Amino acid sequence: MNGSAAPEQKTGDLQQKLCVIAGREILIDNEGFLWRVEDWTEEVAEALASECGIDKLDDVQWTVVRFLRNYFSYHGRAPMNRDLKAGLGISLMDLEALFPGGIRRGARRVAGLPNPRSCT
Amino acid sequence: MNKVRLKINGVRHQFIVEPDRILLDLLRDDLRLTGAKQSCDRKGQCGACTVIVNEQAVRSCLQKVAKLDGAEVITVEGLGTPDNPHLIQEAYVLSGAIQCGFCTPGLIMATKALLDRNPDPDDGEIKKALEHNLCRCTGYVKIIDAVKLAGRFIRGETTPDAIRPDPKGPKIGVSHPRPSAMLKACGLAEFSADIKLQNALEVAVTRSTEHHARIVSIDTLEAEKMPGVAGVMTAKDIKGTNRIKIIYGDQPILAEDKVYCLGDAVAIVAAHTKEQALAAAAAVKIVYDPLPVLKTPEEAMADGAIQLHAEWPNLCLKQPQIKGDAKKALAESAAVVEADFSTQINHQAPLEPEATVAYMEGEGEDAQLVVVGRSINIHLHMANLQEALGYENVRYEEAFSGGNFGQKLAMTSETISGAAALHFRRPVRYIPSLAESMLMTSKRHAFNMKVKLACGTDGKLTAFTIDFLVDKGAYHIIGVIIIKRVLWMLSGSYNIPNVDALARLVYTNNPAGGAARGAGPPQVTFALESAMDMLAEKIGMDPLEFRRINSLLPGQSVSTGMVYEQWPFPELCDAIKPTYDRAQKEAAAMKNGPVKRGVGLGTHAFGIGGPTDVGRVAVELDPDDGITILAAVADPGEGNDSMLVQIASHLSGIPMEKIRLVTRDTDRTTGMGPAAASRMTYMAGGSLVLAIEQLKQAMKEAGAETYEGLKKAGKSFHYIGSKIAEGKEAILDPETGQGPSFESRVHAIQMAEVEVNIDTGEVRVIRITTAVDPGTVINPHNLEGQLHGGMDQGVGYALREEYIHGRTKDWFTFKFPTMKTAFDMDVIINQTPRVKGPLGATGIGEMTMVCTAPAVINAIYDACGVRIYDLPATPDKVKAALAARK
16 A cells, blocks of 8 residues: 555666676576576585575585586476485485575575576 | 267267257267367357368357257367378368467368368358358468368369478478377367366366455355365465466465455365356355556556555556667657557457366375466476475476467466365366456556657658556566567667657556567557658658668667667568559559558567577487487477477488477476567577587587497487577666667568548458568478468457457457458568578567558558557547548
């Protein structure tokens, strides 16, 4: 209703923005996912991990990130949880706890995979 | 009950039926025949259910079985099979008359009845025989071609083998039959309502009767107790976000505390029969507290207007575009025209209703929710279902889809069937009526546009200003994308050095606007191209010459500031000139009577390959040395399956019959983005080219020519190609709207020839001619089919069609194009290979209707001197304009 705190007027394009990540200008969407998987590097992964509260990715986290990237580069889509579970031998509960934001908004983002709701 | 004996497709049956049992339902439900389709809510409006009864073509939805005792019935399944097709089925396939294929079985049966009694019909007899059969894809041109070809086959003048392109011959530029065409011609392609799902519950939805209201209470108790009801669910039963979120999460699957639009879904009922589900859905009691209804963007922006969505203001997006100094240029120009234009809300009008089915595959925690529907973006919709329903293990399968035209970029019925299957843990079918489908689907946005266009004494354009207000309707869907697409293509075919535009997108309580063929540019092109004619007249220049001299040239920039190096538009003006001269001469001879003829033009340079767009296509070499293409490339009728097969075969040298497509399943495909924005040939075709190049490179490195050779060399059989369109980003500067635009363009100029009856205001389109440069043509039939269908839709948009929420409920009230409104269409094709297009190709699906409405409106002006500024140009509007002029 008018009279309540009106949200900020939105102008322009809210879908993308250019950000400097690990010293490189990279295109991300409005939820912080890389627009292009090709922009990902290990340094970008560490920077994205740091943004979500992980000081440094540990070996297990790197294993998950690499699995995600390998799966995506082969299949052209992100793995389902059952693929992660089978491929990594880690329970879903443990996987969800490994990254703030869980698998969907944590691990996938750090691995540079597209936003789960992106068009491609 | 009545005992009825029928002979159906040569087999004798006996049925005992209620007096009101109709033949269509008997064929589909009792005999599980899927050829006869249901589109028009059994009103006899669409002909998709046509079968032959006692040698007559009849609409089976109007036939009471009880009255057919002793009848002989033939359905499309009784004509032929893919392995042994009937000559008429062959003719439809070989003429390119099959696009989505939903109308095809009915048309084939009407054709059979005609040719059985007259194997050599003329155009008029064909149109009369097929007048009850609707088609949204083809503009009827190739259907008439197919009937004529079938006649030639039947008369023994030629054979399918003589017509069929040599499958071993060239693959590019040849009209090889679509891979799916024969399946559709035989009625075997399974659309969502055709899927056989054992023990499925039928779903019905209780929808809002209010345009805007708070929900005070929902009482489901009575509904739950009704016969056959398995359960009722409301928003509280959905475990996820309950939000449909393409860009903004502003649309609930099931209404929570408010409804924003007439027809919003509030409750789902699942029951053993559809009748039981519908009865129970009607028994759900909802108490509303009505809120003010915002009917227009102006009302929504007014001081004190109620805000629809708490998180977003009614004016949800504002984007200027400024190039040069339009104000100064307008002041200094030799001639300026100024006008206000408006366009209507319209329905995309695919023939197939919004049917989906859903079920759980597997047991317990590992069960997968499988949703089968009409999506043209299955990965996005699968991801959205995961979040909305709070369930990760989801698979989306695209069924054959009965037309689309952008509509299924938005999610509709799959959210209902998915939610129901998950909640009730039962297979469900949600087969809504046409009227309900119209209530739930997104629409073409209505635009209000204030325009100024100016030029110098030499006729060169100097400035263009446009202030356009877009009715977003109740939900965002892809609103920001619509605005961006308009601004990316704003200056059309022309070099306009000074541009000043302001786009405003405004929530209202109208049906939500979404993607609709062209998605933004058709509205603005109507305004710009009308103004072009007004300005040409003002300075006394021929409209074609005026357009030709104002063409953008390589090295010049469009309104976003992006410079193009290829712009083969002037050549199209030259190509259409002889036709234009002929048409003008003919029109000049018809200016004196009550029926006056006119000629009008419209042009556009439609963007292909949006900035930063990404495609991904995987290919695998198979053990038999065939190739499987794995990519979510939806094909609701455009011919994407042809495109993939012909490109792959051309590049690999592998026969077309060994190119396999896996395109419809999220568990097996790459994410390829939507089959929208005319992007699939360019982005998927481009990705496919890259994937095959990798495969060929691997084979070359291995010195292998076969699967076994590659295997021995230890190389992968599986490669992914990813086409990435140009552009560092797709962001338009928020202050100036400057930035990147599309990587390539498809160019066109269309010419309409119309006759206006100045006594009645009726406008009859005689012919539309499209001169187009799409780059390399992969499949001429598919290209022409897209052009024909687009021209037909463009004429409907210009003259007849308007969607009024709650009042437009079927194909009659929508004014669906028919054989009676069909007109002649000509196509002139230039092929300038595009530097970055796959094999030089672009895309064609939308451009074809973008120029049509202004061409028709300009032709009306040329005929009778009145200009229509507000689409559609109905007889009443034309008559009123003529009266006002007097």
